Amino acid sequence: MPLVPAPRRPLAVLGALALAGLPACSRDGDAPTRPPNVLLISIDTLRADHVGAYGYGRDTSPNLDALAADGVRFEEAVAESSWTLPTHATMFTGLGQSVHGVGYGRSRLDGSVTTLAETLSAAGYRTKGVWTGPFLHSFFGLDQGFDEYLGFVGETCYDQEAFDVDDESSREEIKETHDASHRTITSADVTDEALRYFGEVGEVGDAPFFLFLHYFDVHADYIPAEEFVAPFLADLPEATNEVEAKRNDLLARYDGEIRWTDHHVGRLLDGLAERGLADDTIVVVTSDHGEEFLEHGRYGHNATLYDEVLLVPLIVRPPDLADARRGAVVEATARHADLMPTILELADLEAPGPFTGSSLAAAIRGERTEPRAAVSRLRLGETYAWTAVRFHGKKLVRKELADGDDVAVFDLETDPAERTPLAGDDAVTLLERFSEQLEAIDAFEAGVRARLGLGEGGDVDLPPHLRRALEELGYLEG
């Protein structure tokens, strides 16, 4: 089974304690303490290699870089998919797409799935979500467990009850909202709302909070405020043709949006510290997917599973992080499905499970961790499905398209841009190995689906050869 942390504080007991305003017991049994607050930040469409802490040459992210220097940074954090809905559903559930199914054949998260917000709420947390992109709408069921789930598009809050999936005009309204959200600037609103909330929770003081914030301005359209984009536009690389010139211009504007959003994340983290909450709050910053700038012939996301859309930043700052770990770079591969079990273990809370992900807490503490595989999936309609598997520096990209299947293996060490698929006997051997691994992962996810009673079942008990493969892939404890 996945690497689920040993049961810690029983949820029901903790919930009762927190609701009664009483502190829970600390790990060492000395001073009473309560679980830490949780601040989970998703910066939509932020690719890792445009963040300073990840080695980007432009000064896009001083505040994220400072957070990385104070916490730990995962060098290889892999998105579940290349679009907003399934990746957030995975962050919120610890489950891969083939299990929760959201954006992968199903439009809403099944009410029977236990979310991170529900788990924390049951443990006595106050829970709040602030979101700014249409796929985070409660329409898709991602609001489960939030006491308050507030959407912003500019100054207008969505009518949370107005949308109906079966209604044509509702669907039209969603499309209009979607388009409008790309043009609307919301980072300042998100931070202001969070700062107000920090004031409220500071006054109440007895229950910990879980605050989820979704920043959307890095997403197209790239229309940052002049002062944030000017330094990048003033420093455009030489272009030899129109295509290059357009790409350079878009990259500068994308970087300007990152700088703008980083500024508001900085205000947020300053506010957290000024309210005296930073020492009692787990901060997690990530993104749902990256963005393409012609690396494989197109702009945007939600079309491929190459690394420009899959590698995202992941920075974690637990309040009790050892000084020696501050600024550490974690090599263990991280996945969106790992976030929920990780946050629960860091908060010393019992994790409900089963998950397809597993806790990264040991990796954050600097303990040796086994190699881990990461699977990403993308399915659009009936005839467009991609699967990517990465393990030990190699990556399988499998495309099932209307005009046939296409499978390629890349060596990420020698070809990080994924330009030239491996060929010859090595490629054949790797393809066979990846096929077996994918078979094992599929069986594992089907088993999790069965245990949760979701969709078509699989075998809860896996045959020995699949168990061995999953142990090697870091999916099961050996």
Ligand SMILES: [Zn+2]
């Ligand atoms: Zn997104």
